Amino acid sequence: MFKALFHAIERRPFWFGGAIFALIVIGGIVEVIPSFFENSRPIQGEQPYTALQLTGRQVYIQESCNACHSQLIRPFKAETDRYGAFSKSGEYAYDRPFLWGSKRTGPDLLRVGNYRTTDWHEAHFERSSSVSPGTNMPNFPWLFEEPADLETAFAEMLTVKQVYNVPYDQPGQPPLGDLEQMKQNALREAEPIVAAMKSRQVKEAFAQGEIKQVVALIAYLNSLK
Amino acid sequence: MSQTVPNEYDYSVAKGFVLSALVWGVVGMSVGLWIALELAFPVLNFDLPYLSFNRLRPIHTNAVIYGFTLSGIFSTWYYVSQRVLRVPMVLPGLAKFHLVIYNLLLALGALSLFLGVTSSKEYAELQWPLDILVVVMWLTWGAHIFAMVGARREKTLYVSIWYYMASFLGVGMLYLFNNFAIPTRLIAGTGSWLHAVSGYAGTNDANVQWWFGHNAVAFVLTVPIIAMAYYFIPKQVNQPVYSYKLSLWSFWGLIFLYLWAGPHHLLYSTVPDWVQTLGMLFSIVLILPSWGSMINMMMTVKGKWEQLKTDPVLKFLVVGSTFYGFATLEGSTQAIKSVNALAHFTDWIVGHVHNGALGWVAFTIIAAIYHMVPRMWKTELHSIKLATTQFWVQSLGIVFYFSSMWVAGITQGMMWRATDQYGNLAYSFLDTVRALYPYWAMRGIGGALFLGGFVLFVYNIVKTINSAPKAAMATVAEPLSA
Amino acid sequence: MFAANFMIDSESQATLIFAVAIAVLVVGLAGFLWRQMSQKSGVQGRELDESFDGIKEQDNPAPKVMHIVGVATIAFTVWYAVWGYPLFNFSQTEQYHTEVDKYQEIFEKQWEDASDEQLADMGESLFNDKCSACHGLTGDGQNGRAADLIAFGSETHVITVIQQGSQGLNKLNPMMPPQWEGLGETEAERQQVAENIAGFVMTLSGREVRLGDPQAGAEAFGTYCSVCHGPEGKGDGPGGSMLGFAADLTEYGKPTYLKEIIKAGKDGLIGKMPAFGNSALSETQYHALSLFVAQRLVE
Numbered sequence A: 001m002f003k004a005l006f007h008a009i010e011r012r013p014f015w016f017g018g019a020i021f022a023l024i025v026i027g028g029i030v031e032v033i034p035s036f037f038e039n040s041r042p043i044q045g046e047q048p049y050t051a052l053q054l055t056g057r058q059v060y061i062q063e064s065c066n067a068c069h070s071q072l073i074r075p076f077k078a079e080t081d082r083y084g085a086f087s088k089s090g091e092y093a094y095d096r097p098f099l100w101g102s103k104r105t106g107p108d109l110l111r112v113g114n115y116r117t118t119d120w121h122e123a124h125f126e127r128s129s130s131v132s133p134g135t136n137m138p139n140f141p142w143l144f145e146e147p148a149d150l151e152t153a154f155a156e157m158l159t160v161k162q163v164y165n166v167p168y169d170q171p172g173q174p175p176l177g178d179l180e181q182m183k184q185n186a187l188r189e190a191e192p193i194v195a196a197m198k199s200r201q202v203k204e205a206f207a208q209g210e211i212k213q214v215v216a217l218i219a220y221l222n223s224l225k
Numbered sequence B: 001m002s003q004t005v006p007n008e009y010d011y012s013v014a015k016g017f018v019l020s021a022l023v024w025g026v027v028g029m030s031v032g033l034w035i036a037l038e039l040a041f042p043v044l045n046f047d048l049p050y051l052s053f054n055r056l057r058p059i060h061t062n063a064v065i066y067g068f069t070l071s072g073i074f075s076t077w078y079y080v081s082q083r084v085l086r087v088p089m090v091l092p093g094l095a096k097f098h099l100v101i102y103n104l105l106l107a108l109g110a111l112s113l114f115l116g117v118t119s120s121k122e123y124a125e126l127q128w129p130l131d132i133l134v135v136v137m138w139l140t141w142g143a144h145i146f147a148m149v150g151a152r153r154e155k156t157l158y159v160s161i162w163y164y165m166a167s168f169l170g171v172g173m174l175y176l177f178n179n180f181a182i183p184t185r186l187i188a189g190t191g192s193w194l195h196a197v198s199g200y201a202g203t204n205d206a207n208v209q210w211w212f213g214h215n216a217v218a219f220v221l222t223v224p225i226i227a228m229a230y231y232f233i234p235k236q237v238n239q240p241v242y243s244y245k246l247s248l249w250s251f252w253g254l255i256f257l258y259l260w261a262g263p264h265h266l267l268y269s270t271v272p273d274w275v276q277t278l279g280m281l282f283s284i285v286l287i288l289p290s291w292g293s294m295i296n297m298m299m300t301v302k303g304k305w306e307q308l309k310t311d312p313v314l315k316f317l318v319v320g321s322t323f324y325g326f327a328t329l330e331g332s333t334q335a336i337k338s339v340n341a342l343a344h345f346t347d348w349i350v351g352h353v354h355n356g357a358l359g360w361v362a363f364t365i366i367a368a369i370y371h372m373v374p375r376m377w378k379t380e381l382h383s384i385k386l387a388t389t390q391f392w393v394q395s396l397g398i399v400f401y402f403s404s405m406w407v408a409g410i411t412q413g414m415m416w417r418a419t420d421q422y423g424n425l426a427y428s429f430l431d432t433v434r435a436l437y438p439y440w441a442m443r444g445i446g447g448a449l450f451l452g453g454f455v456l457f458v459y460n461i462v463k464t465i466n467s468a469p470k471a472a473m474a475t476v477a478e479p480l481s482a
Numbered sequence C: 001m002f003a004a005n006f007m008i009d010s011e012s013q014a015t016l017i018f019a020v021a022i023a024v025l026v027v028g029l030a031g032f033l034w035r036q037m038s039q040k041s042g043v044q045g046r047e048l049d050e051s052f053d054g055i056k057e058q059d060n061p062a063p064k065v066m067h068i069v070g071v072a073t074i075a076f077t078v079w080y081a082v083w084g085y086p087l088f089n090f091s092q093t094e095q096y097h098t099e100v101d102k103y104q105e106i107f108e109k110q111w112e113d114a115s116d117e118q119l120a121d122m123g124e125s126l127f128n129d130k131c132s133a134c135h136g137l138t139g140d141g142q143n144g145r146a147a148d149l150i151a152f153g154s155e156t157h158v159i160t161v162i163q164q165g166s167q168g169l170n171k172l173n174p175m176m177p178p179q180w181e182g183l184g185e186t187e188a189e190r191q192q193v194a195e196n197i198a199g200f201v202m203t204l205s206g207r208e209v210r211l212g213d214p215q216a217g218a219e220a221f222g223t224y225c226s227v228c229h230g231p232e233g234k235g236d237g238p239g240g241s242m243l244g245f246a247a248d249l250t251e252y253g254k255p256t257y258l259k260e261i262i263k264a265g266k267d268g269l270i271g272k273m274p275a276f277g278n279s280a281l282s283e284t285q286y287h288a289l290s291l292f293v294a295q296r297l298v299e
């Protein structure tokens, strides 16, 4: 009987395609859609990325740091000992896209802001083996040369504010304002970072009002806590 | 409408895709070898953005999956579909457009990844303008599938066609959902035209991504490859498929179960516990249809030991099916929570990937091309001996690859969790990195062997094509079989 | 450095067992199927009617292996969903807390009466994991990347502080300016005074004096330092009434002093040392770490 049924749809491509489609949608409907309602709220105290942090996050994505680094601390003792408290869903509420990664060639970075500092990062990006002998992390000298793209970061901030109601400009939340204000905010955030760095190139550019990519990236990493 | 002479097969597009499989295969695997060597010898990053591991890695995955594998899939589609549907090429213009837009897309994709334009979501890295091109390209293929099926003369759809159809529908649905993103320039009027922000945030984004990601694997690296196996294995051994019943159960079982297994990429993450458990359970059951197909393929070769000894094409097919069995059993095991706790994030996963990718996907595509090329170009294979050599070289390469990654991955996983007598972590992260260099070097050797074998393959195929009689270079090739 | 004589945990065991199982199963199955290929006749089932480009299909049932695998798989799945990880009743965070609580209980009991010697050993292993990245495995600070913990707590470091000042210890007075220039007319004179002071500072925290004349140092300390560090060096300000005004030198270099820095970090002159206060270490572990630095590194 079964065989007859199957044989019948094997002769009717439209029904065949329909049957395939009906079967493949079920998994997604059950596993993806209901969990949307469980996951979406930000955890208490979680704030959206500031101007410079978001710019740095775009640098992180541009360089595919997620090819080697995870940002997901699983609830195992060995993992929380190494990286800090395990991840909670609400901590990721402003992460578009998520950056959990799937391969740890390098360590997890979800809370790297707790135990690494600006000057360490600077040395590490300039020449990773100077602070981590035997590492295979590439050096990123070009991040000290290329200016950060504040316009695109602004565009993303404005988009998430307007489309997804990310609470920029609300009391107690990071400011956004217009493009000019956003740039001013970024410069203000960059100041202490540039001051803690040694690179002459970065400092000279900053004196001219330009923020190098590495500064934004470090601002982002320092914000990961 | 088409002006093709009726009752003749038109292989021009299939041939085009064979060539693009060769080109993208060499590109993707060379980049793969390069990044493998970079992990072992970091100086190879040369401090240049365009040569550094982080930018090259997505180029490798995109070039081998969407370049090499999809080319293989499309070339076999344009070859197999005409034959098992018993209908000459329909809409040849559309098919040519497919070939052109596809290669254009890949070239632009590689360029944009070099420049660091990426969405960061694995296997969906391309940004929105290219995503649109992907959709156009994919719908072009879909239109051709349904046009061919609509025009068919063979009433019943053969198993291979089931799988091609499932691949089209599955990838189409998943790609659309996962790549949903808002181009920021359109909202804000400033910044890069290429940038878009994901339509989902955090845990939800992860959940959608791996619903997609797992099934990108399923509907690109598995389903259409099974389509090939169901055609080329019985053709090559000239024997009937072992069991229609197995074909039936394996197909419907596979496409139903596969879509539930995505959360095995998110075990112990922040997606809800019940989603993880479901994903894990379905990954275990998934072994049934997977081994169903594998056993069906292998049993079709029953009684053909003698041919296996002399025929390199059959060697590729049989070892390919064996690796399908291997990779799926390994996958189901890695999906078990307590195993994944250790295996996730390690090189063992990379080993699993390449058991599937090299042993199963690449071997099956290589066999398909070996089968098709002499028939499409109406000539003899340039050298059987060379093909046999290639087989052994590449097989050795795979052994190097997966054995080094098994040891590396399990070592890494154990070192990350190891504690000393005081309950403290026994190794700093850097200790665990330093411990892996020998295995990364070994994987490099494996990669070099595999790529070397592939270069022999390209040489053999090019020689074969060059030996073709001039007349056969025309678009119209073989008369329709009865 | 010391050997890691680690225990193999349950995940590692499961992984190793499964890894062997996969290898055996795949080799076994491949062997079985390959043997099938070596049999004489391939075709035994009835053939179905259709033919696709010459491909026919047989009507065979699934081989017995499939049934065995099928039953085993379903059984495993049911066990898993019902008992192993109950579908609607399993919580990974609960699993985590149970794991950690159990561990803590054993840990505390095991090291309840640990000797300082043992605790310092424990501290070493923590140091290697958490601190050596900056301070180096020997604690020498890797050429100025971080504080030289061998010199720290000794006269050498006190002299450096007098020369360069200090900041970042989160005292009421946010920084100590350099005191060097005021110590004397000539460089040699300053050096002598500084050595005397340093020797005296050693006596404050009860350690051995290896440099200078502490008697003379006590006097100089009253002149140059007690405005901030208080008459007795407790860091309690000019009148000796503002505890926490400056660093408490009676604790200088001791485990308690170190523990504070480890927890709070130090945004100092060399660079920034991150705070380890929220690193999931237990009090025993903070103590062990401080003890190790104080006893084994500080010379």
Ligand code: HEM
Binding pocket: A067, A102, A103, A105, B028, B029, B030, B032, B033, B034, B035, B036, B037, B057, B060, B061, B064, B065, B069, B349, B350, B353, B354, B357, B358, B361, B362, B443, B446, B447, B448, B450, B451
């Ligand atoms: C010469 C042959 C190849 C070599 C040397 C090679 C090497 C590599 C390397 C080094 C990585 C990165 C692993 C890491 O991040 O630690 C990788 C990833 C990957 N490769 Fe290959 N590869 C080869 C062929 C292929 C083929 C033919 C395919 C697919 C058909 C493939 C698919 C993938 C995928 C999907 C990943 C990502 C894995 C993950 O994220 O877990 N590779 N490969």
Ligand code: HEM
Binding pocket: A102, B122, B217, B221, B222, B261, B264, B265, B283, B284, B286, B287, B290, B324, B327, B328, B329, B330, B331, B332, B333, B334, B335, B336, B340, B343, B344, B345, B349, B352, B353, B355, B356, B357, B360, B361
């Ligand atoms: C029964 C079938 C299979 C199951 C249950 C399965 C399961 C898994 C699991 C558990 C992971 C690891 C996820 C993680 O911890 O990161 C994984 C990764 C992967 N598998 Fe499979 N697998 C199967 C078959 C295959 C096949 C045939 C291929 C073909 C190439 C394949 C390709 C991949 C790739 C590319 C990844 C890496 C994804 C990433 O992290 O980037 N899998 N699979």
Ligand SMILES: [Ca+2]
Binding pocket: A102, A103, B122
């Ligand atoms: Ca991956």
Ligand SMILES: [Ca+2]
Binding pocket: B119, B124, B125, B126, B127, B128, B131, B179
């Ligand atoms: Ca995309």
Ligand SMILES: [Cu+2]
Binding pocket: B213, B214, B215, B217, B261, B262, B264, B265
């Ligand atoms: Cu998967």
